Amino acid sequence: MSFITSSKLLTLILVLNEKEQKILLGMKKRGFGVGKINGFGGKVEAGETIEEGARRELLEEAEIEAIDMTKVGVNMFTFENDPVGLEVHIYVTKEFKGTPTETEEMKPEWYSYSDIPYSQMWADDKVWIPLLLNNTRFMGHYHFSQDQATVLYEKLNVNIHDDDLLERFSFEQIM
Numbered sequence: 480m481s482f483i484t485s486s487k488l489l490t491l492i493l494v495l496n497e498k499e500q501k502i503l504l505g506m507k508k509r510g511f512g513v514g515k516i517n518g519f520g521g522k523v524e525a526g527e528t529i530e531e532g533a534r535r536e537l538l539e540e541a542e543i544e545a546i547d548m549t550k551v552g553v554n555m556f557t558f559e560n561d562p563v564g565l566e567v568h569i570y571v572t573k574e575f576k577g578t579p580t581e582t583e584e585m586k587p588e589w590y591s592y593s594d595i596p597y598s599q600m601w602a603d604d605k606v607w608i609p610l611l612l613n614n615t616r617f618m619g620h621y622h623f624s625q626d627q628a629t630v631l632y633e634k635l636n637v638n639i640h641d642d643d644l645l646e647r648f649s650f651e652q653i654m
């Protein structure tokens with residue numbers, strides 16, 4: 480596989496209010512993807528599990544503590560002329576403690592499922608967020624142009640068995 484030589488391990492957490500059909504998203508105020516609206520997340524640190532990393536990022540970026548956390552998908556993002564991919568493990572939280580609060584990194588806001596601001600989000604989000612809302616498990620690869628705006632190549636597998644979402648991403652799983 481010629482896309483990458485290594486990958487960074489990241490998380491992304493989508494908080495849902497199913498009763499009101501709303502999703503909590505945040506405008507990223509700094510770093511990678513600045514200005515874009517996205518779920519909460521970031522790099523998994525040494526010594527923590529992927530889920531621990533996800534819980535920590537949700538607390539750091541939105542000041543809420545996940546009660547439930549379910550892994551729903553894994554995406555690999557690669558970029559033109561960049562040998563390092565991003566392996567993003569995606570979780571859904573439906574119950575949490577605390578009140579979503581603006582932090583140095585993110586400005587959280589609730590959006591109706593029918594009014595998700597895809598035009599202000601990463602181009603891949605509109606592909607897999609509808610799957611997530613529909614309770615479908617997924618695994619995908621998105622290869623971006625250097626300007627990080629265009630998806631040059633995409634491959635998506637759906638209805639992945641929960642056990643297959645536990646491990647690190649392997650390209651054989653979707654190729």
Ligand SMILES: CNc1ncnc2c1ncn2[C@@H]1O[C@H](COP(=O)(O)OP(=O)(O)OP(=O)(O)O)[C@@H](O)[C@H]1O
Pocket residue numbers: 489490491509510511512517518519520521522523556565567601602603604623
């Ligand atoms: C390319 N298409 C993409 N589509 C959707 N989401 C994407 C994404 N590419 C990256 N993401 C997410 O963007 C955040 C970056 O996090 P990032 O700032 O690098 O991590 P972290 O908070 O650890 O950084 P610092 O502490 O500032 O170093 C992290 O949630 C990650 O899942």
